[in-house]
Amino acid sequence: MVGKPSEVIAADPVEVPATRDGHAPAVNGVATGTEPLLAELLSGVLRVDRVPPDSHFFDDLGANSLVMAQFCARVRKRDDLPPVSIRDVYAHPTVRDLATALDEAPRQEETPAPAPPAEAPAPGSTLWYVVCGALQFLVFAAYCFVAGLTAVEGYDWISAGSGVVDVYLRSVVFGGCVFAGVCTLPVVAKWVLVGRWKEQEFPVWSLAYVRFWIVKALLHANPMVLMAGNPLYVLYLRALGAKIGKGVTILSPAVPVCTDLFTAGAGTVIRKDSFFSCYQAHAGRIRTGPVTLGKDVFVGEKTVLDIHTSMGDGAQLGHTSALYSGVSVPAGERWHGSPAQRTDVDYVRIPPVPGSTLRRFGFGLATLVQTVFVYIPLLVGGVYILGALAPSLTALFSPEEQSLGSPRFYAEALLLSAGIFVGLLTVGLFTMTVLPRLLNRVIEPEKVYPLYGFHYSVQRSIARLTNFRFYKWLFGDSSYIVHYLRLLGYDLTHVEQTGSNFGTEMQHETPYLVTVGSGTMVADGLSVLNAEYSGTSFRVSRTTIGARSFLGNAIAYPAGGRTGENVLLATKVMVPLDGEVRSGVGLLGSPPFEIPRTVERDSRFDHLRDGAELKRRLSSKNRHNLRTMGLFLFLRWVNTFALTVIGFAAYDLYGTRPAAGGVFVGGSMVLSLAFTTAFWVLVERVIGRFRPLEPKLCSIYDPYFWWHERLWKVPDLYLNVFNGTPFRNLVWRLLGVRMGRRIFDDGVYITERTLASIGDDATLNTHSKVQAHSQEDGTFKSDHIVIGDGCTLGVGSLVHYGVSMGDGAVVGADSFLMKGSEVPSGAYWTGNPAVPVRQRCR
Numbered sequence: 001m002v003g004k005p006s007e008v009i010a011a012d013p014v015e016v017p018a019t020r021d022g023h024a025p026a027v028n029g030v031a032t033g034t035e036p037l038l039a040e041l042l043s044g045v046l047r048v049d050r051v052p053p054d055s056h057f058f059d060d061l062g063a064n065s066l067v068m069a070q071f072c073a074r075v076r077k078r079d080d081l082p083p084v085s086i087r088d089v090y091a092h093p094t095v096r097d098l099a100t101a102l103d104e105a106p107r108q109e110e111t112p113a114p115a116p117p118a119e120a121p122a123p124g125s126t127l128w129y130v131v132c133g134a135l136q137f138l139v140f141a142a143y144c145f146v147a148g149l150t151a152v153e154g155y156d157w158i159s160a161g162s163g164v165v166d167v168y169l170r171s172v173v174f175g176g177c178v179f180a181g182v183c184t185l186p187v188v189a190k191w192v193l194v195g196r197w198k199e200q201e202f203p204v205w206s207l208a209y210v211r212f213w214i215v216k217a218l219l220h221a222n223p224m225v226l227m228a229g230n231p232l233y234v235l236y237l238r239a240l241g242a243k244i245g246k247g248v249t250i251l252s253p254a255v256p257v258c259t260d261l262f263t264a265g266a267g268t269v270i271r272k273d274s275f276f277s278c279y280q281a282h283a284g285r286i287r288t289g290p291v292t293l294g295k296d297v298f299v300g301e302k303t304v305l306d307i308h309t310s311m312g313d314g315a316q317l318g319h320t321s322a323l324y325s326g327v328s329v330p331a332g333e334r335w336h337g338s339p340a341q342r343t344d345v346d347y348v349r350i351p352p353v354p355g356s357t358l359r360r361f362g363f364g365l366a367t368l369v370q371t372v373f374v375y376i377p378l379l380v381g382g383v384y385i386l387g388a389l390a391p392s393l394t395a396l397f398s399p400e401e402q403s404l405g406s407p408r409f410y411a412e413a414l415l416l417s418a419g420i421f422v423g424l425l426t427v428g429l430f431t432m433t434v435l436p437r438l439l440n441r442v443i444e445p446e447k448v449y450p451l452y453g454f455h456y457s458v459q460r461s462i463a464r465l466t467n468f469r470f471y472k473w474l475f476g477d478s479s480y481i482v483h484y485l486r487l488l489g490y491d492l493t494h495v496e497q498t499g500s501n502f503g504t505e506m507q508h509e510t511p512y513l514v515t516v517g518s519g520t521m522v523a524d525g526l527s528v529l530n531a532e533y534s535g536t537s538f539r540v541s542r543t544t545i546g547a548r549s550f551l552g553n554a555i556a557y558p559a560g561g562r563t564g565e566n567v568l569l570a571t572k573v574m575v576p577l578d579g580e581v582r583s584g585v586g587l588l589g590s591p592p593f594e595i596p597r598t599v600e601r602d603s604r605f606d607h608l609r610d611g612a613e614l615k616r617r618l619s620s621k622n623r624h625n626l627r628t629m630g631l632f633l634f635l636r637w638v639n640t641f642a643l644t645v646i647g648f649a650a651y652d653l654y655g656t657r658p659a660a661g662g663v664f665v666g667g668s669m670v671l672s673l674a675f676t677t678a679f680w681v682l683v684e685r686v687i688g689r690f691r692p693l694e695p696k697l698c699s700i701y702d703p704y705f706w707w708h709e710r711l712w713k714v715p716d717l718y719l720n721v722f723n724g725t726p727f728r729n730l731v732w733r734l735l736g737v738r739m740g741r742r743i744f745d746d747g748v749y750i751t752e753r754t755l756a757s758i759g760d761d762a763t764l765n766t767h768s769k770v771q772a773h774s775q776e777d778g779t780f781k782s783d784h785i786v787i788g789d790g791c792t793l794g795v796g797s798l799v800h801y802g803v804s805m806g807d808g809a810v811v812g813a814d815s816f817l818m819k820g821s822e823v824p825s826g827a828y829w830t831g832n833p834a835v836p837v838r839q840r841c842r
Contacts, residue, residue: 035099053096069820132205133726149662175376186218197260228253231364265295267535304814320574322814338832355536363452417641476504478625491515517547525554590832605699617701692754759789768793
């Protein structure tokens with residue numbers, strides 16, 4: 001029984017007057033015809049006899065968002081009731097208010113929405129699925145062979161150098177040629193295999209898809225992706241066919257694949273974590289389409305621009321927003337939300353400064369010189385220098401001795417891998433905490449600087465150096481992340497230690513202007529937007545997150561965010577930049593609306609969060625987290641040792657058969673990927689005891705939760721290599737996901753593998769997420785997720801725990817399918833939070 005049953009049963013029954021049409025509005029507190037039906041459904045969800053019409057869903061009845069999501073699902077199944085969304089529930093939190101609102105709601109469309117699919121997708125071909133996977137493997141193997149052959153010939157040539165200067169010059173020449181070749185290859189492949197991208201549609205696993213995948217994989221693997229925010233990146237996109245005007249700044253590394261369909265006018269700014277790929281996967285087919293941005297357009301962070309979208313000159317799209325297919329933002333208008341709608345909020349809040357083409361050219365040239373003459377020689381010549389500095393490691397660096405079968409070979413590999421691992425760990429931590437502090441001395445908060453100058457370069461360096469993922473992964477979800485973030489520069493002076501103050505994934509523009517209040521907890525995916533941009537300028541500003549707050553997953557928190565203390569920011573919420581400062585409430589959705597700060601279910605473990613009990617459990621959690629950190633450092637080194645053995649084994653074999661050097665080195669690259677995948681899959685299954693997870697509701701101070709956190713620590717970046725291939729489905733199955741046949745997975749992330757079930761021929765777009773858990777304050781919850789046959793998850797969508805999707809159902813781009821939602825077969829849901837398309841009428 002949920003909530004406060006004694007109070008509910010004892011309350012007055014719902015009064016139902018006789019009406020002629022059964023849908024009369026409430027008059028002087030008398031029930032409408034809709035009211036008794038809603039009361040009946042809610043009493044069934046709450047498992048009580050009666051529900052008073054004026055009792056508050058959350059304050060009086062003790063309901064929560066999961067319970068009310070189930071209530072909404074039951075309402076949608078009734079033909080005699082209009083559909084109800086979770087937004088309606090929070091806006092009208094009593095049966096009587098909700099019934100009145102439903103009866104009086106105008107039936108008019110507010111925002112454009114994509115049309116539902118006419119029919120469910122036809123089953124794919126298993127034969128083509130297998131053939132496509134085989135072709136993709138052959139392409140990958142050929143790439144590794146060429147890379148191996150190039151590496152062997154290049155190392156031999158560099159080794160023939162005499163003296164440091166000669167070795168350096170050879171490293172510059174060889175490294176520069178490799179850099180140019182790797183950058184040029186995607187351009188050549190695109191024009192040879194595809195030509196000019198056009199609006200088209202083709203099935204996944206077809207030959208057309210193989211060509212598409214080759215171009216996409218090469219684009220994502222090339223080093224120019226690291227140049228996002230640099231004029232060189234814009235030039236590269238132009239070489240790929242994109243139509244980009246002067247003075248465009250693209251900070252997002254999510255390179256568009258169908259570049260000929262992408263247009264950006266002069267002066268446009270696109271913030272990081274924005275997706276504008278010019279294609280979508282839907283119902284087992286790839287659809288390509290244009291994304292057109294006019295002059296001086298601004299696109300905020302964590303946004304999605306679907307195909308067939310456009311923005312006029314001077315238009316703005318705020319952070320945490322999405323433009324759905326077919327939507328156009330008129331010139332000069334500002335939109336935000338998912339789906340986007342008109343707003344008065346100005347997202348470009350800094351003045352422009354004079355800029356010039358010469359400044360952009362000089363910045364790009366300086367970057368190219370640094371890359372070719374500094375970074376690449378260090379990387380390319382590093383192996384040779386390492387061998388010269390370690391003459392005692394003859395078994396590894398002298399292939400003519402053929403020592404692969406000797407114990408000394410493995411002992412030297414162990415010593416070398418340990419030295420490299422510990423050395424990088426120590427040097428990396430020192431570099432991230434010391435060098436950025438020195439650079440930060442030249443950046444003044446609130447001062448406007450021009451883009452592509454000295455200060456811009458310093459700011460980008462600070463962001464890159466302090467956002468390194470390894471240490472956040474190591475210290476996250478533990479008490480030690482607080483000390484690490486303080487070391488980086490976060491202002492956590494008044495933070496109250498909870499043992500889970502921050503997750504393992506967060507980013508910022510500068511750590512020296514982030515303040516987090518006492519008692520605040522942050523889940524994964526926080527991005528602090530404490531740098532603001534215009535087409536020609538930028539500035540950094542302090543960003544403050546209030547005390548006693550909780551931030552859910554995938555939140556972009558901008559400088560000037562209008563939230564204060566004791567606020568719940570739900571997953572994927574848009575943080576407001578206008579209106580009064582919100583305190584003591586919750587915010588959900590994009591655009592956001594208010595919800596209760598907490599409910600009874602989420603506060604049942606509050607007695608564990610203070611006093612002697614907290615001290616005891618926090619101490620136990622800290623010890624458990626230390627063991628977890630030690631375990632994964634050891635496992636990371638074991639993986640490093642194994643890869644060292646594989647690499648030098650190929651080098652040893654190369655010494656015996658020089659003519660087959662490319663085969664050996666290329667084969668070692670394939671073997672390294674296979675070993676890394678198998679190793680971490682085995683680690684995860686062993687930690688999980690080869691058993692599926694069970695739905696759970698517990699405190700973060702419960703030992704079960706600490707064990708669950710250990711599962712989150714298992715590295716899984718290797719999965720990205722398999723995006724868009726049948727091999728990714730195989731890996732998911734090995735990890736425990738119940739995967740159907742012929743699933744197209746372009747990059748979904750599944751947090752709790754054994755709690756997820758995905759049906760045949762499902763289509764999972766890039767950057768979508770299936771998250772079978774939630775953590776709010778000190779409470780952890782998890783449940784199953786069932787995605788039926790032929791379902792589609794849009795780009796950047798998130799499916800929460802307790803969700804079920806019927807066959808052929810679709811969740812739109814950037815949508816948030818809330819916990820407990822039940823999506824009928826063939827339905828099309830969009831929005832944040834997601835509702836049926838036909839329900840976008842109130």
